[in-house]
Amino acid sequence: MHHAQWDPRHVLKITRIINAPRQEVFEAWTHAEQVKHWMCPEGSSVSFAELDVRVGGTFRIAMRIDDADTVHTGIYHEITPPAKLVFTWVSKHTHHRESLVTVEFFEQGDTTELVLLQMQLPDEEAVERHTSGWTKLLEHLAASLKKRDWRKVE
Template sequence: MNLDPKTDLTFTRTINAPVSLLWECWTTPKHIKNFFVPKPHSVDDCEIDLRVGGRFNTVMNVDGNQMVNEGVYLEVEEGKRLVFTDTYSEDWKPAADPFMTAIIEFEDDGNGGTTYTATARHRTSDARQTHEEMGFFDGWGTVATQLEEYAKTLE
């Protein structure tokens, strides 16, 4: 994948949990609720239809405000890669004001852990900058830490 520094944000981290467990966490609504947004924020609801064109909908609670995010999977490569976007919702309904496409990649690190890469691709450099200023690296880094901590409770 060729990243464009003008529109893309990405980071890679080693997570001390096997790929299969992280995949399960990212593809199961009850697990998403435990790591998907930085605490003290939360996910109040999550719906997943894990297939290309299937829904990935969340309702996040941020400081008491519910934020509905409807999206769709663009790519599902079992145990390796999830690509989802808010550009469309289920049945390819275009969104009025899309924000990003997320790419989550998992690779066995050879030591029982996972090389985890999270990428956010944006339509414009302004959207990318907004996301970085919102705290992409801290926020998505916190999510990765919460994912690791939560996965440990499932082992």
């Protein structure tokens, strides 16, 4: 697979402690019904989430913000429950080019340290937009897990 040249400065890294066990945090990323609850900024919604969680599987997630859907797509490259996910992330905010996201989940007693790394972003604006976006999403994830207003859905 050929990748366009990308600037190694166009990378973001976010670390967040989430007050929930590692398995629960991992499952929040890998079950569509759970993704719908948190993968949008507070005050917006997820129109649809389709996840085929296997290596080579794809996902499509639409965040509805200000009455417009922004669709995010990607392909899973690595799935190591409950420790690590690696997937591509494509949307209009990556200029429809692939970026690569690695999410690692570290057990810290009853809490989880989540480390999100996104590489191959097209420019500094995309880095800033995604840093802001992921920060909001992870806040929403932490709040959703704290409320426990949804349960594991098989």
